Amino acid sequence: MPIKIPDDLPARRQLEAEGVNIMRERDAVRQDIRPLRIGLLNLMPNKISTETQIARLVGATPLQIELTLVRITNYVARNTPVTHMASFYRAWEQVRAERFDGFIITGAPVEHLAFEDVQYWDELRHILDWTQSHVHHCLTICWAAQAALWHFHGIPKHDLSAKAFGIFNHGNLAPASPYLRGFSDDVLMPVSRWTEVRRDDIPQGRGINVLLEGEETGLGLVDDPSCRSLHMFNHLEYDTNSLGDEYFRDLANAPSMPLPRNYFPDDDSSCRPANRWRSAAHLLFGNWINEIYQTTPFNVNDIGMIPRQLVG
Secondary structure, three states: OOOOOOOOHHHHHHHHHHHOEEEEEHOOOOOOOOOEEEEEEOOOOOOOHHHHHHHHHHHHOOOOOOEEEEEOOOOOOOOOOOOHHHHHEHHHHOOOOOEEEEEOOOOOOOOOHHHHHOOOHHHHHHHOOOOOOOHEEEEEEEHHHHEEEHHHHOOOOEEEEEEEEEEEEEEEOOOOHHOOOOOEEEEEEEEEEEEEHHHHHOOOOOOOOEEEOOOOEEEEEEEEEHHEEEEEOOOOOOOHHHHHHHHHHHOOOOOOOOEEEEOOHOOOOOOOOOOHHHHHHHHHHHHHHHHHHHHOOHHHHHOOOOOOOOOO
16 A cells, blocks of 8 residues: 655655655545554654655555654744745644654754753653654654653763764664564664663663664664654664765865765775665564554544553
């Protein structure tokens, strides 16, 4: 089954060229089927690229997906045209009465700030609380994963002495997890962050399970069943060139910027990198969507009515 996105969203042309099955809005309304409602709170600077990355992955499943793009209500995006935001995004205040089968919150380039100093922190806190009553399952990415663990569990983030930047191996610590179904014993993940969450800070008795962890970059994926959330600290959703684009952008301002590790062939930035994480990205998002489909209420209005899982 296809993914339903706005007919004139820029991501549509790219996804259609890749063979992703896209449904037109006028056709979707004629089908007697309830699609899974997935919301995307996009905090990344290049919103159009992130929309495409996420839509590609959620649209590759055999289920019909309705993707809703969401923005912070009172924050103006600086790197995306106002017309794009007005045409395709809805403020969270406009959707807060609605319910979603799944909700994705992306990372944001605000790691150098304390959570409480982020301009939209208060609204994000409300959104995180709202996911507990209006969302069946949540997926947080990078900074948003750190923010969710701080908000719900008081788990701090720690500054790194140098940026964790490149492609790093992560061990599969929970092959029986439904989210890691079909995963290899080792998983390559793109990493791009200045902070980390540490295993030793995870409180006991909360039911938080580490699923993927790397020797060099630490926690990669954590299951948080008490909050019906999956927290990914890295970027399986990234395109082949995403890390390279970040590198060349930063190089313009910092000539000594080190290369992303294990990324360019022979550490030659003129060579095209190989995508060695694409299959893991599709597996993770496919497994996440499948778990939502298996457990979400048939009646969308019943989402959030099931109490949070009691643990400990």
